[in-house]
Amino acid sequence: MNYSVSEENYIKTIFHLQKKEGTVTTNELAGELKTRPASVTDMMKKLKAKKLLHYQPYQGFRLNNDGTKVALAIIRRHRLWEYFLAEKLKFTWDEVHEVAEELEHVSNKKLIDKLDAFLGYPKNDPHGDPIPDANGKIDTGKKIRLPEIPLHTPCIVSGVSNQSGEILELLEHKKIRIGTRLEIRKKFDFDESLEIKSGKQTITTISRQLAENILITHEA
Amino acid sequence: MNYSVSEENYIKTIFHLQKKEGTVTTNELAGELKTRPASVTDMMKKLKAKKLLHYQPYQGFRLNNDGTKVALAIIRRHRLWEYFLAEKLKFTWDEVHEVAEELEHVSNKKLIDKLDAFLGYPKNDPHGDPIPDANGKIDTGKKIRLPEIPLHTPCIVSGVSNQSGEILELLEHKKIRIGTRLEIRKKFDFDESLEIKSGKQTITTISRQLAENILITHEA
DNA sequence: AAATAAATTTAGTCAAATCTAAAAAATTAA
């Protein structure tokens, strides 16, 4: 029921990798975790013994139901802390991930559920990724991006899908943050740039690349 | 510059133990950490090699300057998280210690300084113990307890020095929490009980034992 | 389909942090 930091990092990483392909290979995992293939094999035997994943030598691995539950609990912790760091402690979007990597391993269930309540049960972390609820349910519906919103429809920024310092700088400059109310005023076909009204009054123009990275909630 | 969870627990415990006596013995430390004397000796060699404490075989040990700095950083983290848990997440006073024992080992300096700012630079944790500042300065002045406050002098509850569930239950019942404004109305010599006005209007009587455990700030 | 290359696993080490059992030092008591 309780896993080491190392075990948790393996489980979490397998979860992320297997979303793309059905199964994860030894080398992939070693690359992602910056460890050696031999170490991965060792850990896979251990996690198999703990019945968290399917694993046959040379065949790759895949989390089973129990393993997925564990992964979702870790991801819930990670994303709630990210939200807390950005929203309450005023960390910038590109700083939260690193700190959350440490906080996610504090696995007191009551702590996390109370943190969730304190934050107002947020649905997405600052990068727009969905936060699993206390039962491990996660919103798998794909993200809505700004270009998909119709003209003159007020909406609210719920995250960005790109965490680079550059995009942050630009968004900061344009005063676009999580919770900012936006409305598209005009779409220019030539370069697909958008003229938007943001916050109270500000009118500005943003590029297609930028708009593609702005995630939106409808509830507005 | 970075210490393992285990090393941190040893350092922190030595700090607390040596406050009472000048020096700490192997058995004392083993008892406190629920480990074996042989393990303590091993760790003392390691911490001596890292120049965090004075240690001569059979002579006990004592943190040096560097070790004390490390201890104060850990205690700062612990107490800030305790404050956060009680104040923001609504944990009760008797629950915060256990959770903070885990959170204290996340040693990102920026995280802790931002947390401190978010909390409004609190001076004491929910048990009334002083919180070291970002430079490791700690208020060593002794705590003021409710019986020391003169009659009709408004003051504010800053903590309790006893963390039992029983005292919590009583304080909860009387609606006395951190931040509650109190004023002593009458002191009864017979049993040293106090009649106090708490919060807006409530008048109630509390025993000497209870009053002794209520810590007070003057700023009110 | 054999030969080569790549991926994976096995075997054997290592460091950190713990333990038990035995030895050594310090303390207390007779």
Added chain:
DNA sequence: TTAATTTTTTAGATTTGACTAAATTTATTT
């Protein structure tokens, strides 16, 4: 001041998670 007791340290083993190097399995070429 010896003897007995307690405290502390040493020596050797164990567990976890990592590593290197060698062996094995799978995949890719020619």
